[in-house]
């Protein structure tokens with residue numbers, strides 16, 4: 001099909017606009033920082049699980065310390081009670097007094113043991129709390145990074161939507177100046193994933209690579225520069241390079 005110089009310009013624009021629009025849509029659907037964002041989301045989730053474990057560890061140690069406290073209190077109550085009995089001394093034999101003293105000493109030993117184990121629990125609690133606070137810091141970092149990447153992805157998508165719209169407007173303008181038959185062939189090739197149209201740089205279809213027969217190629221070279229062809233293989237619109 002013979003086209004005018006203006007139509008040739010429009011078709012050449014379309015040849016440039018089509019892969020550009022396809023690349024823009026691909027990037028919109030597959031954001032460049034998408035994998036990074038996925039990684040951050042996964043890390044955030046893992047840290048959340050780590051935080052639950054760390055927090056449970058802190059809770060366990062706190063309640064263990066509380067239980068040890070209760071045991072120490074119970075021993076002290078016994079010590080007070082027996083010390084009062086000892087000081088009162090009413091009706092007690094010297095053997096009772098010795099027994100009471102031994103019992104009090106036994107409770108005091110137990111208090112010392114409990115206080116020692118409580119000290120160890122407190123040290124472990126300190127470590128567990130530091131660990132929990134470390135996890136919280138990392139969660140805060142990942143959250144900040146995640147928000148930053150999410151915003152960047154969102155902004156780039158908005159930018160891409162604008163570029164895609166502009167590309168579509170330009171392509172629409174180019175198509176409106178071309179013959180309908182040519183536009184239909186172009187669109188059919190694009191729908192199959194092809195470029196729609198291509199400039200010929202030699203005896204091969206630049207859309208699918210199909211070789212153009214020597215006789216046909218010779219006829220093309222002898223024809224008008226604004227003559228368009230259709231690839232026999234992929235049906236792309238072909239135009240000789242000017």
Ligand SMILES: [Zn+2]
Pocket residue numbers: 205206207208209210231232233234235236
């Ligand atoms: Zn072809």
